[in-house]
Structure formats: structure tokens, C-alpha cells
Amino acid sequence: MTRESPEQINEAASAWAIRAERGLTEIEEARFQDWIAGDPRRLGAFGRMTALLERTERAAALGTSLKHDALVARKHTNLNRRTWLAGGSVIAASAVGFSIFGVLNRLKVSPIDKVYRTNKGGKQVVALDDGSVARLNTTTTLSVAYTKAHRMVRLEGGEAFFEVAKDALRPFIVQAGDTLVRAVGTSFNVSCLPNSPVEVLVREGVVAVSRAARIQQPVRVVANSKATIVKDQAPVRLTTVDAAALNRDLAWQDGRIIIEGETLAAAAAKFERYSNIRIVVGNGALARERISGVFDADDPVTFARTVAVSLDAEVVIGADEARIVR
């Protein structure tokens, strides 16, 4: 048997990387596993192609510079009256407990360089000036203010994943509500959703979570763990997350929603962030059925239809809803 050349492997690996990005069907997954098992170099070639495909996402930054005017809100827009934190007492309190007083002070005078926004169902990859990358999920607003000493970003609402370029001299700080997340070089997810506590999920490295309004030591959050910042006076809650849960929580980056053994009602609610088509679940028993699966976040109708088939129910499509009934 002639040995497959590395170039041939690269070509096949590239095709698999493209298909895997949109998600493989079950049949494709089986073929993929067979392909991987056929030669020890294929796994690596696939990983390398996937990594290189990831790299091309940074090209979004080239686009933002072309479409500068459309995407960038300048300092003197509706944002100019806002300060980064509400009230001077908050800032004073933080000075005692947490040494980033200097940062906060600077923030009050530092301009908000850029503001990035996504609409419902939208996603955006933002390449920041220092080489860090922010991935914005649906309905998210992110303000960026870099100074010589600090890299500050404010998550005004929504969810974003940060891959921070290492720069020990210039800490990267995310503000979400009154929560501050400080990192040097790491990757982590921050969500700040209506009626939910701020959550910080760390995939790599370590971040320090603290609250601007409280005198307290920052809480260290290590890789594969999640910090939940509940209410003003409650302590930061730490939980560890396994690989499956991590993948599930970060699946939005691939435009997916992963559901594992959740009730239909809870699953349906997850789609509301991404689409204006609401999923309505008929009766109580149906709403309590537990389901699992990987779905496209922007396609609630297919979700409803798939679920209906497995639960022996039907889908009635209305103007702005998909109703699952049995």
C-alpha cells in the first residue's frame, strides 16, 4: 500500500475542519472517526487545520477597521455622560479592599475607545488592539477602554468570551455590573444577563473576581471552574465544571445550544435569547419532559420539530412562535 502523503492528508483534514465547524451529522461523525483511525497523522492534521480555521476568525478585525464608522461609537455619543461605575462612594470603598483603585480612578477620565454591539441572534468576533480576542454572543454590548497601564473592557449586558493576550504589565479587566474580573493571560467567559447573576467561567489560567462596591479580597477562579456573583452581599460562589459542562456553556461560540437532560420548558427558554420566534410548550406534562441534543441557536423551528418527533408531539408554526403540542 502506498503511503498517503502529508499533503493529501492536509487536503482531507481541511475539508473535515470546514464540515466540523458547521457540525457533523451522525453519519459524517462516524465517517470522520473512521478517517481519524486510519492514520496517526490525520488527527493532528485535523487539529492543525481547525486551529488555522479558528485563526481566520481574527480576520473579523480587518473588517471592523474597514467598517469603522458603522461599528464604532465615539466618545462623544450618548455614552459620554456615563461613568464606568455609579457613584463615587463605590469607588472609594473599593480602594480599601482591592488595589485597583488607581484603575477605577483612571476609568473615570479615560475615554471609552470603542463600543461593540450585537443584535438578537447576532455574534461578533472582536480582535482588540493588544491581540486579545473578545467573542460576543447575542444581544451584547462591550465597551473597550485601553490605557497604558490597563486594558479595561465593560460588558454592559449579554455574554462574551475573552482570550487574553499575555501582558503581565497591563492587566486585562472586565467589568460586568459591579463585578470586576482581572486577568493577565487567560481565557474566560462572562455573562451578564437580565434577571440572572453575573457568571464568570474560566477555561484557561486564573482570574481574580472582586466587586467594586465591597471591601473584600478578590476571589481566585481557576480553569474549569465557575464563579457566580449572586447578590450584593452574598459571597462569590465557586463551582467546578467538567469538560462536558464547559463545552455546553461555550457552545454559543459555534452558534449552538447544547441541552443535556433539561426539561423542555428550560430548553425552549434558552432559544429566546437568540431569536424572536418564541417556542411555546403546550401542556404541563410536555413541558416537564427531559431532552438532550445539540441545536443551532438561531433555528428554534428546527429545534421544535426535532423535539416534537422524539416526544411524539406536533408543532404549530405561528407568526412569531412555534407551539409544541401533544
Added chain:
Amino acid sequence: MIESVSREKTHVDGSQVARVAPSSFELRSRSRWLERNVLPHEITLRKWLQSRDLAGLEIEDIIQETYSRILALDTFDHISKPRAYAFQVAYSIVLDHVRRLKVVAIDAVPDLDAMSDSFDAFTPEVILSARQDLKRLAHDLAALPDRVREVFQLRRIDGISQRETAFRLGIAESTVEKHMARGLVMMADWFGLGGYSGAPTSSCRTPQSNRRDDPRKP
């Protein structure tokens, strides 16, 4: 020829447990780590390999297998120095290969012994900074064939879905995927060479060429 990637996991005590092959989804998530931690050192690794006696192995084989062995790991938590780790893995691939050869070229052995220390001392000429890499990426994208570039523009710069891209260009989704795959292979080749540096029609690949000849470099 090259040893197969272990599909089993060896415990600290040496016992082996059967292991489910990671799904494409899991591998994609692991590859993100590669993008951040190994990809930036690939060119340095290739240069280092170029200066070695590889006992008949091709550099591209070693690169692929290096990624294989890293990707087969369940966790990267223990890898604090990804560059040194990647060099170590590449080195062990060459070493395994030499050990399996029935007849070992006498002069190959001392070179390999010397290799084990040299990657610690090896000074990287090129570690891509994110900014440099973005520039390189821009050059590479511009050098793609028209249709392929168009697809990348829509998918990556304008951030449009595959479905919508197919619709706008009036082609099938599978065709969009083919263009993407073609472009990705080209950019992967250029990445290995340190960025796009020739005429797009040229099929001449010169992995031995010195990047200092690159006209884009100041």
C-alpha cells in the same frame, strides 16, 4: 511507518483503560488551545527541524504527528510551556522513528543526543505576535483565488452564515464548503512557510528558503 497514536489511556500505574475516541466537537474545542499555544511556535519548530537529521522523515509528517500527540491528550493543564512541549513531542517522534529503524545510520545518533538539549537553548527567531499574525493573515486572504476570497470575505469578515453565503453567491452550501476547504489548505501551506510569499499561480514550494528573502520584511 510512524507509530500509531495511542487510543488508550495509560494510568500512572501503567494499567490501560479503554477510551472512547473524542468527538469532532471535543476535538474542535481542544484545537482552540492549539491555536493559542502551539500554532504561534510552528514556524520556529519547522526551522529547528530543518536544521536536523530527521532520519528520512518529512517535516510535514512530524508536524502532523506532533499535533496528533498533543491533541490526543485529555487535558492541557500540565503543559505550562507549550513551545518546549511541542519541541519535546517532535523530538520524541524522530527518536521513536530512529529506534524502529533496523539499521541506524551511525551519524544520526549523536545528532539526536544533541537535540534533546538544544531545544531548551534554541532562540526563537520568529514567535508570531498577534499583531504580526493579523498582518500576515490579511496578506494571505488577499492572495486567495477570487471566488475563495469572496467566500472568506462573507464568512469571516462580514460574519455571514454558510447558508446565507451560499444564497448570496447563488451556489450550493457544499460548494461554499469546498471553497473554504481549498482556501484553508492554501493558507495552511503559507502558514507553514511563514506567510504568503509567492505568486498565487506558483506551485513551487520551497520549505528550505530563508524568510529573510521575503520582500515584505523591512
